[in-house]
Amino acid sequence: MAMDLSRVGARLRAARQQRGWTLADLASKAGMSTSTLSRLESGRRQASLELLLPLVSVLDLRLDDLVRGEPADPRVRRATxxxxxxxxxxxxxxxxxxxxxxxxxxxxxxxxxxxxxxxxxxxxxxxxxxxxxxxxxxxxxxxxxxxxxxxxxxxxxxxxxxxxxxxxxxxxxxxxxxxxxxx
Structure with missing residues (x-):
C-alpha cells in the first residue's frame, strides 16, 4: 500500500476527537503549538516525521495509521x-x-x-x-x-x-x- 500524506490531517483530527481531546490538549501533550497542530489537521501545514512522531506516540497510533494509502479493493474475486x-x-x-x-x-x-x-x-x-x-x-x-x-x-x-x-x-x-x- 502506498504512502498517502493527503489524509494525515483528517486522520489526526479523527484520532484526537475520538479521545475527546481539544486541539490544545493534544498540542500540549505532543509538545507543539496549538496553531501548528491546527494547520497540520487542516492540511495547511505539510506533515513531517518531526511533527508526526510525537503525535503518534501521544495518540498511541502507528505512523502507518496516519500515512497509509487507499486500502486494497475488499471484494473477493477468486474463481469458483x-x-x-x-x-x-x-x-x-x-x-x-x-x-x-x-x-x-x-x-x-x-x-x-x-x-x-x-x-x-x-x-x-x-x-x-x-x-x-x-x-x-x-x-x-x-x-x-x-x-x-x-x-x-x-x-x-x-x-x-x-x-x-x-x-x-x-x-x-x-x-x-x-x-x-x-x-
Missing part, C-alpha cells in the same frame, strides 16, 4: 471451482487467516470415507440437508442450522440423497486442504 462433484466458491481473500467458502454438495446416497485432521470446522446450511458423520454417528443438518466440531474426530460431510445442499463453511488451514482441495 468444481471438485469431486462439489461447487466451491471462495468468500474470503486468499491470505485471510480463516478461509470461508460457499460449497454446493451434489445429492449422495452414501457418506464418503471419514477424514481426520487438526482444527475446528463450522458450517451453516443455506439449502438442502447435509449429512455429517461425526465419530461414527450420522447427523442430518437442515437449512438454517449450523454445526461446529473438532476435526480430530473422524468426520465426513455430504448432501443427503434428497437432493443437493449448499453451505457456508469456515475452515482452519488444515480443514481447507482436506475439504476444499482434497487430501
Amino acid at each position: 471451482e468444481r471438485r469431486h462433484g462439489r461447487v466451491v466458491a471462495p468468500l474470503t481473500l486468499e491470505h485471510s487467516p480463516v478461509q470461508t467458502y460457499k460449497i454446493r454438495f451434489p445429492a449422495s446416497r452414501a457418506a464418503p470415507s471419514p477424514k481426520v485432521h487438526e482444527g475446528v470446522e463450522w458450517f451453516y446450511v443455506l439449502s438442502g440437508t447435509i449429512r455429517l458423520v461425526l465419530d461414527g454417528r450420522e447427523h442430518l443438518i437442515g437449512a438454517g442450522e449450523a454445526a461446529e466440531f473438532d476435526t480430530r474426530l473422524p468426520h465426513s460431510i455430504s448432501a443427503s440423497s434428497d437432493g443437493p445442499a449448499e453451505v457456508v463453511s469456515i475452515f482452519s488451514a488444515s480443514g481447507e486442504r482436506i475439504h476444499v482441495h482434497g487430501a
Whole structure:
C-alpha cells in the first residue's frame, strides 16, 4: 500500500476527537503549538516525521495509521471451482487467516470415507440437508442450522440423497486442504 500524506490531517483530527481531546490538549501533550497542530489537521501545514512522531506516540497510533494509502479493493474475486462433484466458491481473500467458502454438495446416497485432521470446522446450511458423520454417528443438518466440531474426530460431510445442499463453511488451514482441495 502506498504512502498517502493527503489524509494525515483528517486522520489526526479523527484520532484526537475520538479521545475527546481539544486541539490544545493534544498540542500540549505532543509538545507543539496549538496553531501548528491546527494547520497540520487542516492540511495547511505539510506533515513531517518531526511533527508526526510525537503525535503518534501521544495518540498511541502507528505512523502507518496516519500515512497509509487507499486500502486494497475488499471484494473477493477468486474463481469458483468444481471438485469431486462439489461447487466451491471462495468468500474470503486468499491470505485471510480463516478461509470461508460457499460449497454446493451434489445429492449422495452414501457418506464418503471419514477424514481426520487438526482444527475446528463450522458450517451453516443455506439449502438442502447435509449429512455429517461425526465419530461414527450420522447427523442430518437442515437449512438454517449450523454445526461446529473438532476435526480430530473422524468426520465426513455430504448432501443427503434428497437432493443437493449448499453451505457456508469456515475452515482452519488444515480443514481447507482436506475439504476444499482434497487430501
